[in-house]
Amino acid sequence: MERDATFVQKKAERATLRVHLREKYRLPQSEKDENQIQMAGDDVDLPEDLQKMMADDQVEEEEKNSFLGQIQNIQNMDMDTLKEKATATFTEIKQAAEEKCLLM
Template sequence: MAFMVKTMVGGQLKNLTGSLGGGEDKGDGDKSAAEAQGMSREEYEEYQKQLVEEKMERDAQFTQRKAERATLRSHFRDKYRLPKNETDESQIQMAGGDVELPRELAKMIEEDTEEEEERASVLGQLPSLPGLDLGSLKDKAQTTLGGLKQSAEKCRIM
C-alpha cells in the first residue's frame, strides 16, 4: 500500500520540489515524453497508437460526411439541371465512390419528389385553376352517375 502511494504521489512531489529550486538537479531535459506524462514507455506508445487510430477514424467519418453532402448537392444539380461541380465529384471519389445518403435525407428527398410529381400531374393542377369549384364538379359528376344508373335500370335490354 505504501508503495502505491509513494509511486502515485512521489513523482508529483519531486516535480513540485524540483520547481522550487531546493533539492538535487537531475536534469529535467533528459526525461522522455513518456516519463513527463507519468507513464511507462510501453503505455506511452500504446497511448500514441490509440490517438493515431482515433484521428484516422474521425478523418474517415468526416470524409464520409463530406461525400454524403456532395452526393446530395450532385443529386439536386441533376434534378434542376445545373452544371456539375468537380469538387463534389472528387469528394465522392475520395470516400470510395459508393456513397449513399443517410436515411433521413433520402426520405426527405423522396417526399419532396413525390410532392413535385403530384403537383406536376393534371390532377395536382386542378385546385390551382381559377374559377373551378371542385365541390360543384363532384356533385355534378355524382348526379350524372346516378342518372346513368337509373337509366340503365329502366333499360329492358340490360
C-alpha cells in the first residue's frame, strides 16, 4: 500500500509539472493530468529540484524580456543578414505593387 501511495504521489508530481508547463506555453490542458492530481488528494507540490528548475527558467525568461535583454539581442544581431532580409522584403513588395498596377 505504501509503494502504491508513493507511486501515485510521483505520478501526481509529474502531472503537476506538465500542468505548469502547459500553462506557461499556453498548451491545451490534459484531463488525465488533472485526474492524477485529484487521485493524490489535490495537495501535490513539485519536488524541490523541479521547483528550482522552474524558477531558474522563469528568471531566464524575465531577463530575456527585460529592456537590457532586448538591447543585448540587438547587439548580437548580424547586420548583413538583416540588410539582406530587408532588401528581399522590399523587392517582394515592389514586385507585388508592379503586378497590381498591371492589372489595373
